[in-house]
Amino acid sequence: MYSEGMFLPAQVIQRKRDGRALTEDEIRMFVLGFTRGAIPDYQMAALAMATCFHGMNTEETLWLTRAMVDSGQVIEWPRGGAFCCDKHSTGGIGDKTSLILAPLVASCGVKVPMISGRGLGPTGGTLDKLESIAGFRADLSLAELMRVTERVGCCITGATPELAPADRKLYALRDVTATVSSLPLIVASIMSKKLAENADGLVLDVKWGSGTFMRTREASQELARAMVGVGKRYGKKMVALQTDMNQPLGACIGNALEVREALDILRGEPGAADLQAVTLALAAEMLVMAGAAKDVAVAGEMLHKKLASGEALRKFEEMAAAQGGDVRQELPRAQFVEPVRSSVTGVVQAIACDEIGYAVIVLGGGRKAAGETIDRAVGFERPKKIGEPIEAGEPLLLMHHNDPARAMKAAAMVRQAYAIGPAPAPARPRLICERIV
Amino acid sequence: MYSEGMFLPAQVIQRKRDGRALTEDEIRMFVLGFTRGAIPDYQMAALAMATCFHGMNTEETLWLTRAMVDSGQVIEWPRGGAFCCDKHSTGGIGDKTSLILAPLVASCGVKVPMISGRGLGPTGGTLDKLESIAGFRADLSLAELMRVTERVGCCITGATPELAPADRKLYALRDVTATVSSLPLIVASIMSKKLAENADGLVLDVKWGSGTFMRTREASQELARAMVGVGKRYGKKMVALQTDMNQPLGACIGNALEVREALDILRGEPGAADLQAVTLALAAEMLVMAGAAKDVAVAGEMLHKKLASGEALRKFEEMAAAQGGDVRQELPRAQFVEPVRSSVTGVVQAIACDEIGYAVIVLGGGRKAAGETIDRAVGFERPKKIGEPIEAGEPLLLMHHNDPARAMKAAAMVRQAYAIGPAPAPARPRLICERIV
Numbered sequence: 001m002y003s004e005g006m007f008l009p010a011q012v013i014q015r016k017r018d019g020r021a022l023t024e025d026e027i028r029m030f031v032l033g034f035t036r037g038a039i040p041d042y043q044m045a046a047l048a049m050a051t052c053f054h055g056m057n058t059e060e061t062l063w064l065t066r067a068m069v070d071s072g073q074v075i076e077w078p079r080g081g082a083f084c085c086d087k088h089s090t091g092g093i094g095d096k097t098s099l100i101l102a103p104l105v106a107s108c109g110v111k112v113p114m115i116s117g118r119g120l121g122p123t124g125g126t127l128d129k130l131e132s133i134a135g136f137r138a139d140l141s142l143a144e145l146m147r148v149t150e151r152v153g154c155c156i157t158g159a160t161p162e163l164a165p166a167d168r169k170l171y172a173l174r175d176v177t178a179t180v181s182s183l184p185l186i187v188a189s190i191m192s193k194k195l196a197e198n199a200d201g202l203v204l205d206v207k208w209g210s211g212t213f214m215r216t217r218e219a220s221q222e223l224a225r226a227m228v229g230v231g232k233r234y235g236k237k238m239v240a241l242q243t244d245m246n247q248p249l250g251a252c253i254g255n256a257l258e259v260r261e262a263l264d265i266l267r268g269e270p271g272a273a274d275l276q277a278v279t280l281a282l283a284a285e286m287l288v289m290a291g292a293a294k295d296v297a298v299a300g301e302m303l304h305k306k307l308a309s310g311e312a313l314r315k316f317e318e319m320a321a322a323q324g325g326d327v328r329q330e331l332p333r334a335q336f337v338e339p340v341r342s343s344v345t346g347v348v349q350a351i352a353c354d355e356i357g358y359a360v361i362v363l364g365g366g367r368k369a370a371g372e373t374i375d376r377a378v379g380f381e382r383p384k385k386i387g388e389p390i391e392a393g394e395p396l397l398l399m400h401h402n403d404p405a406r407a408m409k410a411a412a413m414v415r416q417a418y419a420i421g422p423a424p425a426p427a428r429p430r431l432i433c434e435r436i437v
Numbered sequence: 438m439y440s441e442g443m444f445l446p447a448q449v450i451q452r453k454r455d456g457r458a459l460t461e462d463e464i465r466m467f468v469l470g471f472t473r474g475a476i477p478d479y480q481m482a483a484l485a486m487a488t489c490f491h492g493m494n495t496e497e498t499l500w501l502t503r504a505m506v507d508s509g510q511v512i513e514w515p516r517g518g519a520f521c522c523d524k525h526s527t528g529g530i531g532d533k534t535s536l537i538l539a540p541l542v543a544s545c546g547v548k549v550p551m552i553s554g555r556g557l558g559p560t561g562g563t564l565d566k567l568e569s570i571a572g573f574r575a576d577l578s579l580a581e582l583m584r585v586t587e588r589v590g591c592c593i594t595g596a597t598p599e600l601a602p603a604d605r606k607l608y609a610l611r612d613v614t615a616t617v618s619s620l621p622l623i624v625a626s627i628m629s630k631k632l633a634e635n636a637d638g639l640v641l642d643v644k645w646g647s648g649t650f651m652r653t654r655e656a657s658q659e660l661a662r663a664m665v666g667v668g669k670r671y672g673k674k675m676v677a678l679q680t681d682m683n684q685p686l687g688a689c690i691g692n693a694l695e696v697r698e699a700l701d702i703l704r705g706e707p708g709a710a711d712l713q714a715v716t717l718a719l720a721a722e723m724l725v726m727a728g729a730a731k732d733v734a735v736a737g738e739m740l741h742k743k744l745a746s747g748e749a750l751r752k753f754e755e756m757a758a759a760q761g762g763d764v765r766q767e768l769p770r771a772q773f774v775e776p777v778r779s780s781v782t783g784v785v786q787a788i789a790c791d792e793i794g795y796a797v798i799v800l801g802g803g804r805k806a807a808g809e810t811i812d813r814a815v816g817f818e819r820p821k822k823i824g825e826p827i828e829a830g831e832p833l834l835l836m837h838h839n840d841p842a843r844a845m846k847a848a849a850m851v852r853q854a855y856a857i858g859p860a861p862a863p864a865r866p867r868l869i870c871e872r873i874v
Contacts, residue, residue, distance in 0.1 A: 014615035017489060042482035046614035049486035052454060177483035178451035 009033070009043045016050040024063045031067035035166040041173055048170070048179035056184035058229060064184060065230050068192035071166035075113075075146065075198045082153075083290035084111040085237075086197060087282055088190060089205035090223070091123035092212055093357045094248035094383075097205065097279040098126045098156060099262035103315035105283050106153035107306045110290040113149040114156045115163070115197050119366045119374075122211070122357025124258065127158050128366075132256035132332060132376040136325035148322045155319060163196035172370075181213055187226045194231070201237030201289040203282050204228070206436075209246035209429070211353030217242070217433060224436045239285045242434035243278050247351045247386050250275030254365045254379010256331040257400060266313040274385075274431055280304075281432055332377035335402045339395030340380075340411045346420040348388050355417035356380065359410040363401050375402055380414070387425035446470070446480045453487040461500045468504035472603040478610055485607070485616035493621035495666060501621060502667050505629035508603035512550075512583065512635045519590075520727035521548040522674075523634060524719055525627055526642035527660070528560035529649055530794045531685035531820075534642065534716040535563045535593060536699035540752035542720050543590035544743045547727040550586040551593045552600070552634050556803045556811075559648070559794025561695065564595050565803075569693035569769060569813040573762030585759045592756060600633035609807075618650055624663045631668070638674030638726040640719050641665070643873075646683035646866070648790030654679070654870060661873045676722045679871040680715050684788045684823050687712030691802045691816010693768040694837060703750040711822075711868055717741075718869055769814035772839045776832030777817075777848045783857040785825050792854035793817065796847040800838050812839055817851070824862035 012026045022030075030047065033039035056064065077084055085105065089095055102112045116138075118125035127138035140148065140157040148155040159168060167189050174180045174189075194202050204227055208220035224240035231238040250272040252261040265271040265279070284299035293299035306312045317327050360366050364375035383397040384390055396418055401407040449463045459467075467484065470476035493501065514521055522542065526532055539549045553575075556562035564575035577585065577594040585592040596605060604626050611617045611626075631639050641664055645657035661677035668675040687709040689698040702708040702716070721736035730736035743749045757764050797803050801812035820834040821827055833855055838844040 010613050010615050013486075017486065017615050041477070041479040042610060043614055045479035045482040046486045046616060049450075049454065049483045050489075050615075052487075053490045173479060176447050177480055178447050178454050178487075179483060 009039050013043060013047045013050060016047055016054055019054045021057055022060055027060060027063045028067045031064065031166050032071060035071040035169060044170065044173055045177045045179070048174055048177060048182065048185060051185060052179050052182040055182070058226070061184040061187050061226060062230055062233055064188040065191045065195065068164050068166040068170070068188050069195045072164050072196060073142070073162040074196050075142070075163070077146075077198060078150070081150070082109060082111045083201070083292070084113060084199040085201045085203065085286045085290050086112060086114055086194060086199045087203045087205065087286060088194060090207050090212060090214065090220070091120060092207045092245035092249060093122065093124065093353050094250050094253040094258065095124065095207070095245070096129060096250065096252075096258040096262045097275070097282060099129065099259060099316075100265050100279045100312070101283045102154040102156055103266065103319055104279075104303060104306055104312040105286045106319075107311040107315040108287055108292050108302055109153070110286060110292055111149055112154040113145060113197060113199065114154065115159050115193055116156050117158070121213070122354040122361070124253070124255065124357070124360070124366070126156060128374060128376070129255045129258050130156060130325070132259045133320055133325040133327060134329040136320060137323050140323065148319070152319050152322050153315065155323070157323065159193055164192040167192045183223055183226060186223060187230060191227055191230045195234055195236070199236070201286070202231055203285045203289065204238070204240035205278070205282055206240050206242050207245035208242060208433070209244055209353065210351065211245040211248070211357065221434060221436065224434075228436055237289045238437065239289060240436040241281060241285065241432055242436065244429040244431050244433060245353060246429050247353055248356055248383050249278060252379060252381050253356060253383070254360055254363075254400060255374070255376040256333070257379040257381060260331055263313070263316070266307065266316050268307045268310065277431055334377040334400035336404070336407065337398055337400050338407075340397055340399050340414045341393050342390045342396050342418070342420060343392055343415065344420050345392045346390065347423050347425045348384050348386050348390060348418060349421040349426050350419040351386060352417040352419075355413050356383070359413040359417070362410045362413060363399070363406050364403065378402060384418070387428050389423070390420060446476050450480060450484045450487060453484055453491055456491045458494055459497055464497060464500045465504045468501065468603050469508060472508040472606060481607065482610055482614045482616070485611055485614060485619065485622060488622060489616050489619040492619070495663075498621040498624050498663060499667055499670055501625040502628045502632065505601050505603040505607070505625050506632045509601050509633060510579070510599040511633050512579070512600070514635060515587070518587070519546055519548045520638070520729070521550060521636040522638045522640070522723045522727050523549060523551055523631060523636045524640045524642065524723060525631060527627075527644050527649060527651065527657070528557060529644045529682040529686055530559065530561065530790050531687050531690040531695065532561065532644070532682070533566060533687065533689075533695040533699045534712070534719060536566065536696060536753075537702050537716045537749070538720045538723075539591040539593055540703065540756055541740060541743055541749040542723045543756075544748040544752040545724055545729050545739055546590070547723060547729055548586055549591040550582060550634060550636065551591065552596050552630055553593050554595070558650070559791040559798070561690070561692065561794070561797070561803070563593060565811060565813070566692045566695050567593060567762070569696045570757055570762040570764060571766040573757060574760050577760065585756070589756050589759050590752065592760070594760065596630055601629040604629045620660055620663060623660060624667060628664055628667045632671055632673070636673070638723070639668055640722045640726065641675070641677035642715070642719055643677050643679050644682035645679060645870070646681055646790065647788065648682040648685070648794065658871060658873065661871075665873055674726045675874065676726060677873040678718060678722065678869055679873065681866040681868050681870060682790060683866045684790055685793055685820050686715060689816060689818050690793060690820070691797055691837060692811070692813040693770070694816040694818060697768055700750070700753070703744065703753050705744045705747065714868055771814040771837035773841070773844065774835055774837050775844070777834055777836050777851045778830050779827045779833050779855070779857060780829055780852065781857050782829045783827065784860050784862045785821050785823050785827060785855060786858045786863050787856040788823060789854040789856075792850050793820070796850040796854070799847045799850060800836070800843050801840065815839060821855070824865050826860070827857060
């Protein structure tokens with residue numbers, strides 16, 4: 001009887017708690033009320049938790065995303081400009097593809113206005129990595145973001161307060177209420193920011209495995225399909241690649257170390273095969289989507305040329321400079337570099353990849369709570385990969401650290417993360433598992 | 438890895454979200470942290486919602502109750518005094534048993550320090566009813582509560598801030614986050630207040646049916662068993678009666694009307710058979726528990742005598758006076774009394790009893806939001822009960838109101854609440870269904 005002509009947040013929560021679908025109006029009023037503070041955090045927390053249990057159908061997820069987009073501004077890019085395309089990764093360990101891909105794709109004439117994030121749980125953050133470069137600003141205003149993108153062709157910066165403010169507020173709340181891992185909430189969070197950014201196309205890198213919050217291939221496929229679905233309903237070009245994250249990507253984990261590895265690849269060095277492959281596959285999808293190449297084979301050739309010619313590297317330097325960064329200054333280096341040695345002989349059967357990420361946090365290279373300062377020099381290098389043989393006493397990886405006490409703890413975690421057993425080697429995980437359009 | 442030696446509320450929420458049992462420490466730190474404001478409302482809201490889905494086992498429920506008791510003071514009654522006993526009802530429509538029972542049992546020499554509540558949803562509140570008496574104070578301090586109980590033998594007042602403050606705070610939060618209907622939360626809420634009150638025994642009236650939040654007999658039995666279990670673990674004497682609330686109890690619904698009905702029974706008038714039966718059954722359990730009667734038959738005789746002799750009525754007047762009430766002043770009366778007539782002929786098959794309660798709110802006799810003032814004169818009288826025949830044009834009940842526009846809306850709700858169909862009459866619901874010890 002209370003509902004006649006009234007919007008009662010508690011009733012909306014109750015409907016979701018009871019497993020019923022919400023209406024567009026209910027979702028919209030809840031999200032917009034929450035954004036402007038009319039609906040308190042505790043009601044949003046209860047709704048988010050009920051959503052963890054009952055989920056949302058396709059329509060509800062779209063409405064949630066739309067309400068979050070409409071909670072703020074949507075960028076209006078100049079008409080008639082270059083095709084505008086972004087890439088988003090669901091996050092992993094050692095994933096520095098963005099650092100390479102944004103300038104590389106921009107050097108092919110496609111506009112890449114990339115809004116990126118900080119480290120989250122065991123996962124590194126692109127902004128944290130870039131801030132290893134002296135002076136680099138990851139807090140551009142909306143006007144600066146647009147200006148750098150238009151002038152340089154690419155830009156990597158944090159979310160601005162004008163874009164999807166509902167997401168900023170909801171994300172902070174989900175983080176402290178154990179409601180991060182709900183599929184529709186993840187979809188709406190990622191897609192609302194991207195839709196507010198208003199690129200013409202979006203390539204998704206949806207990871208699965210021990211280094212992600214999506215522990216099964218099925219769950220990450222479901223996430224990929226949901227995001228592609230929402231993007232298409234908005235008229236965006238969408239492609240998702242499902243990639244493996246059961247072991248660190250590339251040769252380095254840790255902020256400055258990852259920037260160094262990305263710069264090596266941008267200089268045209270071959271680099272780690274897995275990092276190279278994932279980066280080029282994502283970049284090729286962007287070029288094809290933009291109409292800059294007729295297929296991924298042609299796109300791949302273009303990308304290789306831009307790396308070899310140094311154009312991609314110059315684009316990175318141009319972008320860094322436009323964002324206040326000084327690439328001539330040396331990146332921070334840790335005081336100590338020492339191996340973490342295996343205590344057993346065998347073959348690497350599996351890696352608890354998230355534990356490697358947590359070990360970086362223990363070294364001081366990531367945050368236990370928002371706002372903590374981090375040591376950008378620390379991390380790991382050349383981890384043994386799944387299927388590789390190892391002798392007792394041989395290094396599992398090299399540890400860069402500034403504190404022997406922390407290092408001892410991190411080393412124990414690394415040893416714990418490696419499952420080493422007798423041969424045969426396990427089947428190598430497939431790096432790019434699925435293409436979802 | 439974050440958990441080493443740390444208490445992280447988000448991890449506790451996550452454990453419950455994932456269906457795992459919490460430890461005593463986790464529950465205790467969460468409840469005490471919440472009470473003193475160190476754990477914010479939104480984290481408690483998320484935990485409460487996760488608890489709606491996964492429940493709590495017997496141990497967890499006990500720990501939750503204990504933490505809530507320990508969030509405040511526990512009353513120390515003088516040693517060697519009379520047996521101290523309380524009754525608690527889970528709430529219904531027209532349930533004024535407390536008004537009769539407290540003075541009646543006290544007149545038999547048993548101490549009854551009753552902490553009661555306000556109207557909640559469609560359910561009336563004992564304190565709201567008593568405040569129909571001019572000057573009656575339902576906000577006694579802890580010292581006053583103890584003094585009135587010791588001097589008069591009984592007392593009916595609201596929860597004081599010293600007793601189970603965690604419950605006060607959690608209850609307000611549950612009300613606005615759709616987390617009221619979780620069994621362990623209900624158990625802990627009721628039992629923490631009662632255990633802080635620290636009576637020697639407790640008789641529970643656990644209702645089921647259309648006028649309650651327990652729509653099935655099974656759900657209310659489960660609630661009764663859980664509460665009895667927790668009370669016994671605290672060394673309390675415990676009895677629960679499961680009673681029917683598929684139709685209003687007694688002849689009146691509405692604050693002053695219910696006080697009038699209670700006073701009639703206290704004057705020794707026979708009154709409505711159902712109200713009489715439930716009240717005496719509960720009171721008899723209290724006397725037997727207190728050792729004041731050897732069995733319920735003997736207790737029943739004692740109670741009848743106290744009603745006939747006027748001792749119970751005098752005890753009520755004494756209690757009211759001790760709490761500032763002036764029983765000589767007339768109770769508020771509504772301006773209009775008019776029948777709500779049936780539009781059809783048949784037999785009352787069922788009553789949506791909560792709708793009758795909501796109709797009282799529409800008349801102004803209850804609150805839509807906490808803190809609203811209410812019209813204590815309005816309500817309903819002599820409702821047709823299940824199984825009674827009715828002719829089109831005959832009254833379903835009499836409506837007391839002060840506003841024809843509200844009355845029209847309430848009358849429509851009453852008609853809607855009655856399901857009238859052709860004979861035969863349905864099986865009469867059994868009034869006292871079960872005794873749980």
